[in-house]
Amino acid sequence: MRKIMAGLALMGATLAATAADAHHSFGMFDMSKEVTITGKVRKFQWTNPHSYIQLVSKDGSGKDVEYSMEMGAPMYLYARGWRPATLKAGMDIAITYHPLRNGQPGGVVMDVTTPDGKAIGTNK
Template structure:
């Protein structure tokens, strides 16, 4: 009986530990697929760090006011394996962005994004043909 309880508690512990990992990778928990956004802007900075990189891009909002969006990218290791480097996107680069807005209205974060560079290369969060 004690053995069964110990096994049950161990299994419950493993399952509970896995929950935050699943939640972390649930894009729908942070971003709203019903709020697509597309714009052209200028790269201000690139934060190449784990667990995801962030590309900060400035554009103008509907009123003409400058706004900086923080576009979430994939993990540096995955991007590196796809041929991207820290200097692939540089401050001053003009890019087109397509993605979805964060659920929090006050946030300027963008997820599931695709960044198209002026030379046609595509920088995308997921795998696939990110460089053309």
């Protein structure tokens, strides 16, 4: 019985390590660049394994472009002061982020602020 239990524990640990390894890295983001963009929140998605901000911003020609901005898991955001209702559709915000390497409109969020520079969801 002990060998069966040890085998099951080893199999569980192997599966957990495989699942963790399958989770994407930050390789898709250009961590050497920091960009700040302003716009209006279209949607704040409080979801696992990552939350997202859908932000609509104007490009250089004045055309609306929607950015998909990745954040951490809700449990980590909650610890920093974020709540499901922290951002509402239509809010003006600025996001500092590491952009996607492929040039698509999106990235991983570093900081979110109000137009007057007040930090959002940082427990500050």
